[in-house]
Amino acid sequence: MTTSRRELLxxxxxxxxxxxxxxxxxxxxxxxxxxxxxxxxNTLRVLVTGGHPGDPECxxxxxxxxxxxxxxxxxxxxxxxxQLYCGPHPLAECASIRTEEAQKACAILxxxxxxxxxxxxxxxxxNGHYEDFQKLYDAQNADVVFTQWPIDAHRDHRALxxxxxxxxxxxxxxxxxxxxxxxxxxxxxxxxxxxxISTVEPRKRAACFAHTSQNxxxxxxxxxxxxxxxxxxxxxxxxxxxxxxxxxxxAPLPS
Numbered sequence: 238m239t240t241s242r243r244e245l246l247x248x249x250x251x252x253x254x255x256x257x258x259x260x261x262x263x264x265x266x267x268x269x270x271x272x273x274x275x276x277x278x279n280t281l282r283v284l285v286t287g288g289h290p291g292d293p294e295c296x297x298x299x300x301x302x303x304x305x306x307x308x309x310x311x312x313x314x315x316x317x318x319x320q321l322y323c324g325p326h327p328l329a330e331c332a333s334i335r336t337e338e339a340q341k342a343c344a345i346l347x348x349x350x351x352x353x354x355x356x357x358x359x360x361x362x363x364n365g366h367y368e369d370f371q372k373l374y375d376a377q378n379a380d381v382v383f384t385q386w387p388i389d390a391h392r393d394h395r396a397l398x399x400x401x402x403x404x405x406x407x408x409x410x411x412x413x414x415x416x417x418x419x420x421x422x423x424x425x426x427x428x429x430x431x432x433x434i435s436t437v438e439p440r441k442r443a444a445c446f447a448h449t450s451q452n453x454x455x456x457x458x459x460x461x462x463x464x465x466x467x468x469x470x471x472x473x474x475x476x477x478x479x480x481x482x483x484x485x486x487x488a489p490l491p492s
Contacts (some may be wrong), residue, residue: 247273259483267373277468280309281304281310281380282310282377282381283311283379283381283382283383284377284381285311285312285314285348286303286313286316286383286385287397288360288385288391289315289319289393290318290319290335290336290338290339291319291338291339291448291451291453292419293313294441294444294448295420295457296417296418296419296420296477297383297417297477298431298444299464299476301313301348301444302437302440302444303432303434305347305421306347308432311348312348312349312379313343313350313351313394314373314374314377316353316360316396316400318357319335319357320353321333321358322357323449323451324449324450324451324452325449331357342444342448343444346441346444347445347448357393358392360392361396366400370401370403371408374400374408375404375408377450379412382401382412382415383479384398384401384414384415385397385398385417385419386416386419386423386424387402387416387420388424389423389424390423405482405485410486413485413486414481415485416481417478420456420463422460426478426480428462428470428478429478429480431467431471431477431478433473433476433491434464434476435468435473435475439476442457461475464476
């Protein structure tokens with residue numbers, strides 16, 4: 238995390254112009270709120286991708302819970318099974334341990350887990366992996382897709398972002414595409430869309446703490462600082478912020 242963001246997370250008050258813009262955006266979203274209410278064929282298929290088990294829950298747990306509570310179908314697609322680290326347990330057990338943790342987290346958020354076949358810390362982006370990921374991506378038939386910001390300190394995060402972008406392009410850009418931020422890993426991130434997570438934050442927290450092997454008590458408070466700061470930008474107690482791809486259509490985000 239850059240020095241400027243650390244300063245922001247210490248409680249710098251959002252500027253008046255920012256508050257005006259976000260309030261106007263909130264009013265605009267109210268006009269499309271009917272689209273979010275699922276009525277049979279209007280149910281959305283939401284795909285939230287992450288480099289590792291725990292990434293989607295940590296940064297998108299609120300929007301996942303909001304969509305699921307509205308009756309929409311939410312899938313969490315993990316690039317790998319977290320084979321590289323699981324606390325004090327042997328590495329040979331990490332994949333099974335972290336898979337089980339992800340399943341528990343998804344149950345809390347009312348989402349479905351799906352796993353790609355890559356290995357933690359060894360993510361590859363080449364023609365073969367593009368094709369494999371494309372098949373998995375297309376099978377989800379998503380209306381809205383969330384993925385990691387391409388300018389990120391973690392290689393697996395950057396790899397996932399590239400794979401998702403390519404799959405989105407190859408699929409004809411038919412889904413809405415949004416990027417999210419991860420605590421100290423994400424750089425130069427300035428969200429333009431916000432989702433109020435104030436009422437569902439306890440579920441997000443519970444889903445994150447389902448990943449016990451990852452010591453969530455250590456990293457969750459930092460992510461919470463971000464959601465509290467994002468809340469100051471749009472008038473909520475806590476919010477998650479996203480950047481919509483410039484060539485993506487708007488999605489009916491929970492309002």
